[in-house]
Amino acid sequence: MYRNNVLLASAISLTLISGGAMADGHGDVYGKFPVTVKGYSGSKTSSTSYTGQIARHVLHDSLKKLSGKGSGTADHALKTKMLSYYATKDKGRAIIAPKTKGPFAVKQVAVDDISGGKNLAGKTYKGTIAGMPNGMTGQELVEFWIGKASRAKKGVDTANGYNYPQLISKFIMGAVSYNQAVDNYLDEKLGADKKPNDKPYKKGAPYTGKEHSWDEAFGYFGTPAHTLKLTPRNVYEIAKQGSKSKKPEDALNYADYNKDGVVDLKTEMTFGPAYYAAGFDAGSYGKSNGTNYLHTITRAFLDGRKLISSANGKKLTDSQRSQLMGYARIISSNWEKVLAEATFKYAGSVYNDMAKLQTIIEAKGDTSKALSNYIKHWGELKGFSLALQTGKENLGETATKLNRMVGFGPLMPNLSQVVDIDSNGNYVRDQGGSWGEYMLHMAKIQKLMVDEFSVKAQNKAISGDIADLAKKLGAGNSAEND
Template structure:
């Protein structure tokens, strides 16, 4: 878990919980064109909406993930990774997302989105207790990036890490989720912080509260016209239409203003919004009801309407209370999306382990399946740490989660990373039994249901626990973790 100093908001409204499964919101309202309400503003801007810095960080994340998987010489690769994680230099070309086929993207450089931005400055500074050595969020990412640069295509087969997945999923939480719910939607909503009757900064076209809310929205990574798109549409836009039957049709859905290109600032789907939509899409396929993507977006849109309606005056107590309630709804749904991801990838790891067991028992070659296992485990671990990166201290829940998953996957020789020495080397020791670790994955899923109420439950294996416990021999670790 992340070592925290904040207290937990102990209760959440019924509305906050209900938004997870309420009926999808249909309509064509967009998160755009809110007027300038700053008193005395005389500049050229005609709208107060601004969150380009957050979009730049989504693109930095996507580019970093792509670079981790590249096959460059170690020193060159490390320098490029650091340029996208902690650098602020001008001239950085976008590595991902880039135009592909019929899906045309407007921007080609980070500067075209926002200059002087990086990820390290916005990565949660708490000590990450889910990994050894007591590193802070930025320290841990730098450590992983150094390891990624020294690994072929960013995959460490010896210790069991797929760094593109591990870093990506952690940043989705430690940057986007953390900045939104532990900053802008928490302290940022205090009456005395960035008040609405003053410009955010002198000369800006937006008030303090307008920009605070916009920045939180930007970290969610949803297109401004989300309410005119289905979960499937959002999913395919995030994939640049590559998984759709008709890429041109996906391009048309993304290109809301019809100018022939997708504007990354307002028309693209990024990490947090992608996963919200992916689980909504999975729910529809399974005949379930889920509304993470539209629910979170609607809460952001409704909050922005409240702020705009204040017309540049201080927010009234009732207006601010309404924003706080909407922020709680956003936090709950967003946190549950991360828990859904932990649930899903615990199931993926379990499936991989079963397949690996079959291959090994048949004296087959496990290499291909082992790489899939490392990919899914790294996604699981990254999301488990992302889940712990919000405003709340998850306490015993985080401790259980970290213990069940461990610091590294169980390897085929039954060893597992248990520590990192002073020189930065991984230390492996005997781990859980294979069957026992499979039990751990099911217990991770049950923990997500019990503590966060996940409902879509992709790759659900919770009904298999009894059989897995029997296969594990009812060992103490399997029973008590």
């Protein structure tokens, strides 16, 4: 009798698992997974849940948008609003981005439509940020930048060289999303006794400890649930909401998996981390050189989730847990590479901007556009280089080198560079190194990314043409004698 019951239970759960996966098409979608919590009495039929993370992506996108709204003078109201998206859990916050754009109709209009009571500050990297002065924590740094952004015209300080929307956004992609996923949910929470699979995540929840931990990490990656049914280019175009598509409605078609005519931010949208992974794989910034970050990460998430689900609400065995940690390692290392690729790419952009700026300055031309690009790209470089340091490993010497070469601020055309922040929050500048030396720093940063993280896409490689040209010239006439 007992044996029959076990067999029956197993058969039911197998049906449920395959049914859950099948429902979304051959198991390639991170969709509904069955409820496996023992004794769950609620009405939910799916254990999948990561709306809190999606809400944070939306808070992040909205904050980025607000960061560029400064008028150039102190704007207390703007600062308060920015802080409400960063630090508070206020109700009634409207979604400022992403919003409906042309045919790309977005289902939700308020953050609460996704998940209520969420903020970014509580989930920002708690360690000190070595790449900026005065040993600020992640949260202190973002709040410092928010203060500065609210006073800067369009969020850009052209004297010190800071583009706050870029700095804030790129940093948060690491200090919140990457850090929470790889250092918390895919690391600590995979421990045998942390958030076990034979108990609900919290009392009354339809998901187990491990199921939800895994989902939360997936949520932070910010990729559509049906990513494996899309190409990286499709996923990239979704984030661009049609602006990079052949026809604007293409992006909607890629995103709208359930064909209800609108994009559900909870499951169908692409956010920051996945957007960059997709961008590199799709060769959107140059060549992809065969990278496959997006699908590798998504596949590992999906396989991991299936594994947890298959435990059917029982505590994971050591072997299951070790397999799960294998998936977690794939996710962490590929995610880290994406951040390193971005650091590599923006070091190249900064280098190119410097060459352009110098050419214009020497021709006594108007530098304003080139300078603004330089500051923007430097902000992205700085943001990503700091993001890279918020993983679970201390990068040690690599971080020291990276921070020294990038500096606290960009080397400005008048050869000044921020070297400190005083106790009143004012930037202190000094004469930096030479222009040529700083350009070389960018080349060295790229080399560091190759040496330490084996980045492959290598977009905007500063010395990439050297290898191509060297190959073209062929081997020297080694033994040919005249």
